[in-house]
Amino acid sequence: MKKIGITLLTAFFGGAVAIGGYKLIENNNTEKMSIEDKQKVYFTNNPVSVSSAGDVDFVQAAAAVTPAVVHIQTTYGGSSRQQRGGGGVDPFEDMFRDFFGGPRGNTQRAPAMASGSGVIVSDDGYIVTNNHVVEDASKIEVILPDNRSFQAKVIGRDPNTDLALLKVNATKLPVVKLGNSDNVQVGEWVLAVGYPLTLNTTVTAGIVSAKGRAIGILGQPEQEDYYGNRNQPRVNSAIESFIQTDAAINRGNSGGALVNTRGELVGINAAIASQTGYYAGYGFAIPVNLAKKIMDDFIKYGAVRRGFVGVTFQELNSSIAKELGVSEISGLYVNTVVEGSGAAAAGIKKGDVITKVDGARIMSSSDLQERVARLRPGDKVQLSFNRDGKERTVSVTLKGEDDVKIAGNNNSSAEELYNQLGASFAPVSTAQKQRYKINSGVVVTEARDGGLFSNFGIEKGTIITSINNKPINKVDDIDNALSASSNNMIRINGISADGSRIMMSFPVAQ
The missing domain is CATH 2.30.42.10 (PDZ domain)
Known part of the structure; x- marks a missing residue:
């Protein structure tokens, strides 16, 4: 009996020390704590209990998560954004309109508002969302489900992962518990929580359809349609390893929560694949384990510190x-x-x-x-x-x-690079510009065997609109664009012979 008493006393004392330690950290150094440490403090004081993954009952998980998924409204000056996609005002639509197959425009508009979602990850006001939700915004307003409203500041943005971290001046906020995206299994139930189509808090359910999806929408200047060969070399710094789900996601869900049935955050909703721009069964979320690192970099260093294999x-x-x-x-x-x-x-x-x-x-x-x-x-x-x-x-x-130093960087002359392409070109016609709604371009009139174009599937009839992000209006522009190659890579944007948009990047010989 005496041993049992000592054991209980030891356990009690250990728990008290742990809680006391968290309290001390919380009081003295919360600003530089990692998001996970902030969560440990929060959930030590605010334990939650939700149903297991074995129960097809999402009531408890939804109840645990929805108070901490927020509505983000952004304001843009008339000169800071361009109207795209026929007047859509949602940044989700604006960024991925071409991916959905919609029309494009390029006209100025008056100051406008856009809408997205976000997830509170610490009770002192840190909120994770998508970069494209807040990019270029002049004002960011965060509205909680209980109608409280706060002005938010951007702690950091990372276009390479499409993540952003915001901060509002508030305390004792509800928090979504961080999960482990490595443990997510294909076929398990998940919930998507956000503010789609101007609706208030909305919860949808589905399963994890796939993991590690790369869909080619990050790291490109115009975010054009992705119809290229996924087996091309990966050259930019964009990180795409999406969790795919069939939980209903629409415009406005960007930055919202993908959670498991235990109410744990496993992903940040970011994109859909659709021909119409509306839910078609294919949604994509950024894994939370990647988001943890990005958020902590913002807090500790003010920017993402990224390591490279080389x-x-x-x-x-x-x-x-x-x-x-x-x-x-x-x-x-x-x-x-x-x-x-x-x-x-x-x-x-x-x-x-x-x-x-x-x-x-x-x-x-x-x-x-x-x-x-x-x-x-x-x-x-x-x-x-x-x-x-x-x-x-x-x-x-x-x-x-x-x-690091790129081996042989800029050693190849423009003429050498041009020859490596193994192609001939002609100016694009006015009719083709009107048909495809483009302002520049040259047509590939020949793709010779053994050349880069032939090897990477760029066929005769393809329209090249830009090389290395430089518009191509005439054949003479190609040399100048090739001179801008970096890391021994060439980036091609264009339109294939069947009318679909292409984006490709491939290495050149040193």
């Missing part, structure tokens, strides 16, 4: 593997290795096939990118790769962007 690569499948002459049909084929990078120091070479990251099998580029995106310069990651039929594993120390 390679360019392309995804493998059976046809690409055959073209490259490699036996692996999955993984990432290394096209180039950056001089001075962690990959170079670890001995990774061009032609290696990266197969695992931290022991997890790589099936697509997003498997590597999303995991690395959670790390910072100086962190280490274990990469396994195949070379000459043998698998090797190395530890790669990530480096910051400023610490």
